[in-house]
Amino acid sequence: MSYTDDTVVLRARGLRKHYGHGQGLVRAVDGVDLDVALGECVAVMGPSGCGKSTLLHLLGGLDRPSSGEVWLGGRRIDQIGERGLARMRRSAVGFVFQAFHLMDELTARENVELSALLAGRSPRAARRRAADLLERVGLADRAGFLPSALSGGQRQRVAIARALSNEPLVVFADEPTGNLDSAATVDVLRLFENLREAGQTLVIVTHDERIAATADRLISMRDGALVDETRLSGGTTGQLGALVGLEG
């Protein structure tokens, strides 16, 4: 079976992830249905422990559900074998984590390049792709630096470049600004805003209201379930004016 609605790039149905048994049973994700459209930016917010990171891992194929279905680009991914899943992760999705997860012994460029190589590009194409992406995240002049020589915000920008190296269908980000100060947060914010405008499909799990506010759609999660959904488009500077007493 497959679905034909080609504007939906990511789909979950009846998704559950349970840990433990009996009294100790934890329903981390408890019956989630979700459709993400091509080019849409979706933010998932909720209190700590609500299951939002687990949900992200299930959607991105980093973890397998206890039950339910995940479809990515028209293909069901919750049942494919380990090798198929690994291939899917290398070629079809990108991840951005709170703790960056860069390879410490590789330079910024090599981190991005490696990811492009693993996705099946030729060494030359991978090098070119890495240079383009580092330029795009404003780090062309830091390409030869090791992560240890970069600030937190710069490391996260390298991680975002890496996540884009295989031209992913979906970029998944888990608390991308969780370790950043306010200036670095604004840099990452700008970058996500640019990606959104360029039509990149994004799913972001976050505590940070500033990141959440850049999304097209905001989903609130509690106790493993999606409880509220909002489209954030629209709004005028008139409302902002009201906020500082400029009306009338």
Next chain:
Amino acid sequence: MQQEVVLAMLAKEPSHGYELRARLRHALGPLGEALNPGHVYVTLTRLEKAGLVTSERTDGLADGQDRKVYGLTADGQQRVAEWLAEVSWPKPDLAEFHLKLVAAAAAGLADPLSIVDAQRRELLRRLRDAQRAAMAEPDGSDAALLLEGIVLRLQADLRWLEACEQSWTGRRSRS
């Protein structure tokens, strides 16, 4: 907007109404678009009646009200000085929202958590607008500084909503 703002914008030098509007627009950036253009003239007329402002007709190309040059009277200058020395800060009405949650829960009329969600939605839309407007401003613009203030206040309000959510979630699971 307060009359004192218009008054203080005149303190630099006697000016035409359109010059005042240009100064306000420059200081406010995209937020200045929320200003009703007629508002400045209505305010100037009120200030003139109150004896804080005088006007003088000038010859020129401008029509109607724009032909007048407005300046501060001595009383007007004193009012500006007082206004600059006053400490004021607009207060969002947190008590009203808080009481809404308490009353809704007590009467069983609405779920406090849905009220929190609706409020969060509204604040996030404003946050998004403020951020976009701030990012579109050039470095070091006056308006960017104002927008940063709006962003920070909205973040503070959103954090309080998170505290509301946690508290009301806790009460629900205890009951």
